[in-house]
Amino acid sequence: MMDVPLNAWLLFSHAPTHFGDVEIVTRFESGDVHRTTYEAFAGRAQQLMHALDHLGLDEQAPVATLAWNSYRHLELYFAVPCTKRVLHTLNLRLSADDLAYIIGHAKDRAIFVDSDLVPLLEKVGELPTVDHIVVLGDTVPDTSLPNVVAYEDLIADAPTSYPRTDIDERTPLGLCYTSGTTGRPKGAVYTHRSTVLHSFAVTSAAGFGLGPQDCVLPIVPMFHANAWGVPHAATAVGAKQVFAAGSLDPAAIVDLLATERVTVASGVPTIWLTVADELSAQQRKLPDLRHIVSGGSQPPRALIERYGREFGIPVAQAWGMTETSPLASVSWPKNHMVDWDDERLVDVVRSQAGLPLPGVELCIRDDNGVEVAWDGKTMGDLYVRGPWVVDTYLHGDGAECFSEDGWFRTGDIAVGSPDGYFVIADRTKDLIKSGGEWISSVEMEAAIMAMGDVAEAAVIAVPDEKWQERPLACVVPRTGASVSLDTVRSHLEQHGFAKWQLPDRIELIDAVPKTGVGKFDKKVLRARFS
C-alpha cells in the first residue's frame, strides 16, 4: 500500500477542488456575519503559509493563538501545521498568570490574537520567547505590545498557492494545555497522525457522523481541545462550518442554529441548558438539527429528556479529555434499540458517556489494577489507550498519569454497563470515600439537580473523623424557591440512595463556581467549606 503520510495536508487538500462552493460562516459578537467559501479559505490559508515562512519561524516552532472561533482561526488551524509548525491554542479564560506560564513553558514564538483580547495579552506581561504578535483583523489597536502587525496586512500580498510537502505523520501538529484543576497546566501534544485519525473518528457515524451533507456549529471554543476536532473533521469532508466568535449568548446561538440550518452542534451541558430555555421562550423549532452532542461533563438526565420530549432532538453524550484529542466515546443507540421508548433509551444509552470509538480502548480497574466487571454497578479507575491518546506531556510533565502497561490513567471513576456503555461516576479527586465505600458526587448532584426547586448543585467531600469523608451538598435554589437538608435527603432517598450515602449537611450558595472551560470548580467549594 502507498506510504501516504497521515498529515494536515490530507485533511486540507480537498477544500479547493471538491468543496470550493461550500460555506464557512462566522458570526461576531456584534451580530455581524462574515461569509466565505472553502475555495477562498484554501487560498487565504496558503497565503498565511507563505507569511509564516516570511516571519522566519523555524520548523516545529510553536505558534500560539489567543482567539475566538472564526474563519481566521480556521486558516491558522491548517497553515501552521501544513508548514511543519505547531499550533498552540491558548485558553482565553485562563488568568494572565497561567497564560504567562503556558506561553513560556511552550516557548511560543508568535501569537495570533483577536483585537478584543489584546488587553488580556498586555496583562500577561513580558513575553521573552515571542518575536511576533499578529492581530486578527485589518488594523492594529493601540497597544503597549511590541512588534504587532495586522493579519490582513501580513497575508495580503502572498500567493494563494503553497507547495505541498509530505510531512512525516509523527511530526507534532498542535499543542493544548489541560485546564489544570490539579497543579500547573500540562501540555498535550497532538501529532499529524493523531489528528488525522481523530478527524476520521469524528466523521464516523460512531463519532459525530459528520459528512458533506452537514452544517456544523461547534459551540465549543477552538482553543479547547481543537473544538473537539470539529474544524479538522468538517474541513476533511466539506461540511459547512458555522462559528460563533466571542462570548456565547443563547439567543445568538439559537438564531445561528435556525438561520444557518445547522444539522450537528456540539457543546457542554451548561450551554445546552441555556439554549433549551431560549428555545422554549422563543417557541422555536429546529427541524434541520439531526442531533446535538453534549460533552465536557455529565448532562443532567432532565436535560437529555427535555431535548427529546420538547424539541424532538436526540442528545448524544460524548466523552473525552484534552489528552484524548478529545473524542473517545459517543453514546449512540445500537440497532436493536430502534423501537425503544425514550425513557429506556435514556436509561441505557443517553445517560451514558458512550461506546468507545473504533481505535479507542477503555478499561476500568480497581485499586490493585485488576479489571472490574461491566455490571452497571462496580466503580473503578478509567484507563484509555489509542492512537490519539497522549503517552506523555510536553517536557515530560505528569509521568504519574501513564501506567506501566501503556495506558493513560484518566483520573475519572467509571462504571461499565452490561450493554457495553460506560458512565463517569466521578473524578477520582471528587469521589467521596465514606467508611470504606464510595459515593459518586456526580450521581448525587444529578439527582439533586432533578429537583424542581434546584437550579444547580455540587456535592463535595468533607473530612469526617469517623467515616473519613462525608458528602456535603452545595445547592443553588431557583429564584424564590426554598431548599432544605430534609427535602434534599428525602428526595435522594426516594431516588435510590442508601441512608448512609445521604448528605449530613447542606450549604445554600448563589452559584456553583466554574473553571475556565465551564466545569464545576469544586476545589473552590472545598476550600470554602471543609
Added chain:
Amino acid sequence: MMDVPLNAWLLFSHAPTHFGDVEIVTRFESGDVHRTTYEAFAGRAQQLMHALDHLGLDEQAPVATLAWNSYRHLELYFAVPCTKRVLHTLNLRLSADDLAYIIGHAKDRAIFVDSDLVPLLEKVGELPTVDHIVVLGDTVPDTSLPNVVAYEDLIADAPTSYPRTDIDERTPLGLCYTSGTTGRPKGAVYTHRSTVLHSFAVTSAAGFGLGPQDCVLPIVPMFHANAWGVPHAATAVGAKQVFAAGSLDPAAIVDLLATERVTVASGVPTIWLTVADELSAQQRKLPDLRHIVSGGSQPPRALIERYGREFGIPVAQAWGMTETSPLASVSWPKNHMVDWDDERLVDVVRSQAGLPLPGVELCIRDDNGVEVAWDGKTMGDLYVRGPWVVDTYLHGDGAECFSEDGWFRTGDIAVGSPDGYFVIADRTKDLIKSGGEWISSVEMEAAIMAMGDVAEAAVIAVPDEKWQERPLACVVPRTGASVSLDTVRSHLEQHGFAKWQLPDRIELIDAVPKTGVGKFDKKVLRARFS
C-alpha cells in the same frame, strides 16, 4: 501520542465487551437463517486463531477462502490477520484455470471452502502449495481432495480467548486478485494499516456512514474486495451484520431487507435493478433502509430516479477498485443542496461517482500527464493516491499501472464537474476513439438503456478505416419489444449526442456477457463482432 499500531485487533477488540449483544445473521440459499451475536463471534474467531496455530501455518502464510458470505467467513476475516497470516479471498466465479493460477501464484497454504464449492475446488486440480483444506461446516462431504477437515471439528476444543499482540501496521493482512479483464489476474495486498484506515472511511458519513445504529447487508461478495470493506467496518462500530450466503435471488434479498430491517445495503447496479422489480412486484416498502450504495459500475440514471421516486430510497453511488481497498468516493449531496429537487440532485450528485473520501486524492490527466479542468466536459485518465491504494501488485506484477510521481493509474476515463464531483466516462480500453475525438461507451449505453424497449445495452468500438474506430451498439430488447438502428440513433440524437457520435451499426443480442463480478464483459462482444 501513543504508538498504537493500526491493526485488525483494533477493529476486533470491541466486539465482546461493547457489542456482545448485537446480532450477526446469515441466510443460506436453502432459506435457513443462522443467528449469532458478536460475543459468540468473538469467542469462535479466537478459537479459530488457536486452530490456525495448531495447523502449523507460518506467520504471513496466505490462507485462502473459497466461500460465500457468512458468519464463518467473518470469523476468518479476523482470525487469519489477528494471527499475522494473510487472508486470500478467492473469487468463486472464476474458472478452475484462473483459480489454479491464483492459488499457485499466491502460494496459498490452506483453503477454507464452503461445502457446495468443494466440486469447484476439485476441478482446479493439483494444489501443490496447499497443505490443508477445511470445509466450512460440521461435516466433510465425499471428495477426492486430500487432507480435508470440517471447520467445526477444527475449532471445537480450542479456548475462546487468544493473547493479543501488537502487530506492526505495515504487515500484510489480506490479498485479493483483480478480476483480470486484461491479462492474468494480479494480486492486491492489503495491510493492517490500510484496512483500518479504510474501515474508518467506510464508517465516515462521507463513506457509508456506518454506526452502531445500523443494520448492514452487503449484497457484495466477501471474496470481492472484502465486500467493499463492510465486514471490517461494521465489526469496528458494532453494526448488526446480515449476510446472504449463496446465489443472490431478488426475492430473498427483499425479504432480508424487510425482515431484518436493514438500514444500509450495498450492491452493483444489476442487483439493484432486480431488487427494484421485486419491490414493485411485491409492493413492499422498506422504511428502515436509509440509503443504498451502488458501486462496481455506473448505474443507469433511470434506476437512480426510480429508487427515489418509487421507493423513497436515496441511491449513493460509490466508486473504487480492488486496488483502492476498494472505497475511494461516494456521491453525497452537500449541505447547500438540501432543498434541491430530485432531478437536480440526480444531475449534479447521484449520477456522479462521488466526492473523494478524506485521505483519497484524485486527479484527471490528459495524455501528456497534465491535469485537465474540472469543467464537466473534459475527459482524462483518472489517477488516485492514498493510504489505502496499492503501490505495487504481488510479486511486482503490473508495474505499468503506477506513475513515476506516486499515483495509481486506474485505467478509467473520468470527467470532473465544477461542483467537485466526478464521473467515470469509460474504461480506457472501452473508450471509442473516432476521428481524433473520444466517445464514451458508458454514456451511450446509459442513454440506450433509458429507452423503454431496451433491457440491456453495451457499446463497443469496432475498427474503422476512415475514423480509426466507430461505436457499435449491442442491444438486448425487452421481451416482445423491437429495437432498430434508426430508433436508437434518433433516441440518442434527442438526448444530446452529436451526429458524428451516433452508432452506425446495431446488433441485437440475448444478453450482455458478464464477468465473474457481474460487470459487462466487453472483450467477449469485441471478439464476436469486430
